[in-house]
Amino acid sequence: MVSGLMYTLGDTGGFNETISTIAQHQHLPTHGLVTFEAYREVFTSAQFLDSLGVTIVVTVVSTAVVMVLAWCLALTLRFRDGWMSRTIAGLAVVPMFIPAVIGAYAIVTFYAPNGFVRTLAAQFGWEDAPTFSYTIVGVIIGSIWSNLPFAVLMISSGLASVPEGLIEAAKDVGASANRRLWTILVPLTAVPSIIAATFTAIGIIGSFTLPYIVGPTGGNMLGPLMSSTYSAFNMPQQAQVMAIAVFALASVAAVAYIWANFRGSKKARNSR
Template sequence: MTAIRSGARARVASTRRASSEARRRGVGLALALPPVVLLAVFVGIPVVLAVGFSLGHTGGLNQTIADIGTGTRRATSWWGTGQAYVDVFTDSRFLRDLGVTVVVTVVSTLIVLAMSLGIALNLRLRGGRIASVFAGLAVVPLFIPVVIASWAILTFYAGDGFVRTAFALVGLQGPIWGYTTTAVVIGSVWTSLPFATLMATSGIQAVPDAMIEAARDAGAGTAAIVSRILVPMAGVPIVIATTFTAIGILGQFTVPYFTGPNAPSVLGVDISKYFQSFNRPQESVVMAVVVFVMASGIAFFYVRANFRTAKKEGRI
């Protein structure tokens, strides 16, 4: 009889625990559902519609833009047609601008990474007022709107800007970087440096002092400490800074629109031109899909770094 009662109590307790666990899961699902729904409605559905439109599915919600746009390719099979992609990838202008976009992204990201790491390492290893001033100055662009910064960079490096004027005062011909790809790189570095500096600095500062002191006691120099301790242990923040910087530069519009040349241009500006000026929305969507695929490839390294960190910490 006692055994029966004990079994009944155990079953009741188990039922209560399962019910409590179900309630907790329900609350968690209810809390997570609103942002998921918002992402699905305002991001997921438009992405699916855009990809379908690029493949020639011009019905439904894509009907209006397909009727207004010129040069629209319509689906010839159940999955669509790849003719719009053929049109874009056989256009020499697109291939040229794609190359410029890749070069600007790679060069700007490398410069941002080098500068942010230099500031973070200098602040950690040497410190002092100068290092703090550099770290503070690197964050200043965070509080300046991109439009204002772009216009300032353009006027600073224009033919009648500060650089040319300063050179002219000493009888020299200064460079003109306004409306050039060089100005786009400068603007990209300016706008991307604050976030990368914050991430790199936080990662470098999180390395324990004991490890650095132990390495110095073992005879390690500054280069060995940087390459074998600081940078590897701050790897995840550095990867995050690198991927977010590259993705931001890859899809930027304001900086190249204000400071860059009309041709060659980056894909962010091309998408706007093809959609508004040339009235070829399908080709602009194809370019957007290309940028999205490239950004997804860059984001893979971010996801991989987080996965490896979670696995190392035993969270998965």
């Protein structure tokens, strides 16, 4: 990490010596020990700014939808017993056991112009049904599908740890289901929910396979852009600057995770 950071500032020695001998368009210090020219080049690039915006939008939208769906599924598993809840529990974790590349190609095929969705719509006379393959919408759908199982498991475990006596006591005093949700279940499941949201956001920010296969050629997320900058254009210094930007975005999301861990540890100490 240190050598990578130093490479973005113009250091071509040590671990960076080999890559610097074959890289193109490097920025080396002319006055002083470091240079910020690589950062200036990247952060003034319209392509990078477009990909950065796409990455943020995909991460925020996908994480929000994942959390809403995960809470709905976890509540169903917690308070509904029967074949339907068991079926939901099984289906909810299926994507966890499917490799990302297989899931990505399945999404491309499913939403292709001749895929299942468009074919089914055509049977009902809707010939102009939208296709989501090779679009940002497809990336969002894939991100939700692949990250939902972990969030469901985390929130389900949190809900399972809520004492049944608290819920029954709230029912006895006349608390509605909505009030029980916001005054008992949500506060007591805050830490698992924050952890699930944090890991979901970080995973989406750094994703490569899904946006590379499902996403568009241009205006895609930072993962594919970093790869093409490094391998196709032979500009590892600029790709490393983008990696620093991804790390900074992930660090923002990690703040909530650190807070949740601190709160959980403090609560555990107080309960002893």
